[in-house]
Amino acid sequence: MSNPDEESQHQTAPAPAPRVDLEAGQSPAPAQDESFGVGLVIRRWRREDLMRKASLGLRALSLLLSLLSFLIMACNNHGDWRDFNKYEEYRYLVGVAILSALYTGGQTFRQVHQLYFAKDLPPLKHAAAVDFVGDQVMAYFLLSSASSAIPLTNRMREGGDNVFTDSSAAAISMSLLAFLALACTSVIAGYKLSAQSFI
Template structure:
């Protein structure tokens, strides 16, 4: 029987009991989930760092191959009729070697500085797009230059009008440029993978 003189006692009796705080066992049950999330994040960071190092190594190799192609082709002058500058295909090879050397060199230095300092020049999304588009375009230009110069070099091999040293030097420059294409093609695959797995949250 309720007491009209004490309404507060009736309300207290009808109110639900307070919820008990979580016990230690409940908190311990959530620990594996937290550890799994932290481990997944750490693995992702390690994978991204490894891919960045591999990409830096590939671009450094591309810069070296492009430099060799540039030096060999630029010095390929063995007479009045045996100058690389007389052939449009070889000028194209030289131009692409210079562009590739500058691009891969700048990219390799940028990645090295970012790994060493931990600071990025641009946002991650912008860098991923630049890497992907730059690698794709330059790889295409390199294979285009080598494809245009190979038929000319092959035709010279069947002619006695050209110095064998000139032909071999041209072939060596083309080979270095093709190697630069290969490493940039692999770098483009890595850039595409990083771009497709980029988080925008």
């Protein structure tokens, strides 16, 4: 499972077409439905490999966007009323961005470690369930924080744009994009979770 290339070579050996062999002469004509099953398995491995990479990429993207959101909002202090710390919506956004960065950072680290350094180790027990619940809950938090900050920023911008409202809007956009990335990851994690019991 962890090394698709090596295993797919194993699988292609008993093919329907008569071929000599890798080492010595094997039985040349296996049953039709066996090769069909092998094709299914190989396709499934490819799909799982693709999903693993997509999941890693989306989590890394989400980490980047959460960090950006946190940094942009945390630096958004220009004196007087233009201080993010005076508004609960913006404090909520910063808090959720920190949480999201920590969560996606941990997940990315774990996935990279699993993909490149601990290939032969089986995944942790309940990892799929933790992934799914974590992704889903973080996605909900990110959406909630962005949604709560949008009306406040809208109202401030009615009086005219300035560097404070522009930074706020940028941080909100980053949180929303991080939400989109995590929402996609949670769908992949949910698929993995329910496919697990059928292996």
